[in-house]
Amino acid sequence: LKPFLSSDPRPSEGVACSDATSIIMPGVPVRVAVAVHASSRLLARLALPRATAALIPGCRFFAVGAAPPLPPPPSVPPPGPSEGRRDWQSSGAEQLQQGGQQQNRAGYNAVLQSLGEKPNSGAKAEEWLEQMVESNVEATVQSYNHVFKAWAREGKFAEVEALLAKMKERQVLPNVVSYTNLVLSYTRAGDTDSALQVLDRMRADNVSPNFVTYTVLIDAFGKKDDIARAEALLTELESCADLEGAQPLASPYSCVMHAQVRAGNTQASEKTWDRMLQRGIKPDTVGYTTFIQLCTSSGDTDRALKSFEEMVSAGVRPNGTTFAVLISALAKDAKVLACQDLWTRMEALQVKPSVPCYNGMIQVHAKAGLTDLAETWMAKLNTIGRPNAHSFGALMDAFAKHGQHTKCSELMQHMQSQGIQENRVHHNTIIKAYINAGDIDGAEQSLAAMGKTPATEPDFYSYNTLFFGMLRAGSLDRAGELLQRMRGRSMEPDEQLLRALALARDRLQAAQPLSPELSAPGAAAGLEGVDWVEEVAADGSKLFRDVRTGVRQPESPTTGIVQLMSESGPYYWNVASNTTSWEHPGRASA
Helix, strand or coil: CHHHHCCCCCCCCCCCCCCHHHHCCCCCCCCEEEEECCCCCEEEEECCCHHHHCCCCCCCCCCCCCCCCCCCCCCCCCCCCCCCHHHHHHHHHHHHHHCCCCCCHHHHHHHHHHHHCCCCCHHHHHHHHHHHHHCCCCCCHHHHHHHHHHHHHCCCHHHHHHHHHHHHHCCCCCCHHHHHHHHHHHHHCCCHHHHHHHHHHHHHCCCCCCHHHHHHHHHHHHHCCCHHHHHHHHHHHHCCHHHCCCCCCCHHHHHHHHHHHHCCCHHHHHHHHHHHHHCCCCCCHHHHHHHHHHHHHCCCHHHHHHHHHHHHHCCCCCCHHHHHHHHHHHHCCCCHHHHHHHHHHHHHCCCCCCHHHHHHHHHHHHHCCCHHHHHHHHHHHHHHCCCCHHHHHHHHHHHHCCCCHHHHHHHHHHHHHCCCCCCHHHHHHHHHHHHHCCCHHHHHHHHHCCCCCHHHCCCHHHHHHHHHHHHHCCCHHHHHHHHHHHHHCCCCCCHHHHHHHHHHHHHHHHCCCCCHHHHCCCCCCCCCCCCEEEEECCCCCEEEEECCCCCEECCCCCCCEEEECCCCCCEEEECCCCEEECCCHHHHHC
């Protein structure tokens, strides 16, 4: 009967209702008689005494074959060409408040639905629900569900629980949407254990969870990095007999994949993708976007672009996040033209670019050293929205590559003036700008300025950037002192830093002028086991110095052990075996 009853324009008149469970009292035997009136409208009648019927809110009896007069249509006009559904619902609320619209169930539900979509509207929605009940207008399970949704969006599980109890007292039985909103309210509050227990409560009330219920739970556990629980819930969903015959959705799989990718487990995420396809489930936008992110995180941008083309061909519409993931991946390799092509595709598909899309365009031009174009994209972002911390960080990086620390500092000040909190990444970028400008003192002052807030506490990258800058400048004593300061902050320098400092000291020792004693034939100039040392002449050309005689030659040696130079320090070339090693031959022989 539901297809016919749902079309009845008088759901509040009598008991003819598409939701029969909302008017049946537990424990009371009910027989329903149905007749077709001359107007072809279905009427339902409860075979109960009138005294019992009076206990059911909104219940009225009619004789079989008799029809009550139809209520006048709502005074709210249909939406115009430029009006959306939510605007119509809002205007409905205003007219109900002004008494201009007949207070019937459809009008109240329109108001409740509108409030359910708005943030921080739980209290207001429940006020309207209570006014609806006090006005003797029947509140159905759908009416309560709109209020549940409003409270759930705020994570107010206590309010949802209280209303759920009140709903049952009023003989309105909750359905899967009611309980799913309860699950959502617990997950929004971070209480995933209580959310999980709702599944048992649902089954105890003979309400079967659906794909949306499981998706809410899976997403919650995934965001808490409880991948094992999320995967277990997906397995439970697949084996749930209550869902047999239901149209499967891709959203639970997408949530599991997203959690796996975020945890860095790309192999597990790809298995989940294959598992979804094997069950004949068509990926949704989130699923394709997550798979594209899976490909980019493993460095396979070609496969990511191929998956994007498959997504478009399958009729699945990409969103701003899809393009942001692709542009960001290409930006890391400074692929300016590829990013511009994607932007053109995004405009052709009429997808609204998100702030991360603009950030990617700023980043790709920054990586390519095109600071003017990077600034142009920041200006474009300012015209459509507000840049975020990442936007400023990407633009600052463009100037840091050229050592323009003043410009970087100005950008951070501008960011602060817009109320955006800086973080350690911005300070690290300024340190890098000073290092690239050769200003070690400025870099050290920038490091000292960090730590005023938890978000600006220096990390290993902060110290590493300054440390290697000191090594390149030959300030080895200051670099050693910096390592001691790291230890004072409970940050133990790793082996790479310690080895780099040792190699730099060896390099400095090798570059010292030869004393008369060490210039004599047979002397090793303090480099036991080394026969030749690579040097750089004043014109930038390479020379090789014989450590025994001090003679320099431009030709590569044909025998012996040669100490070569690199950005990370000296390494050693065995000419006879044509092999290289970081190990000092003198220490190795010792």
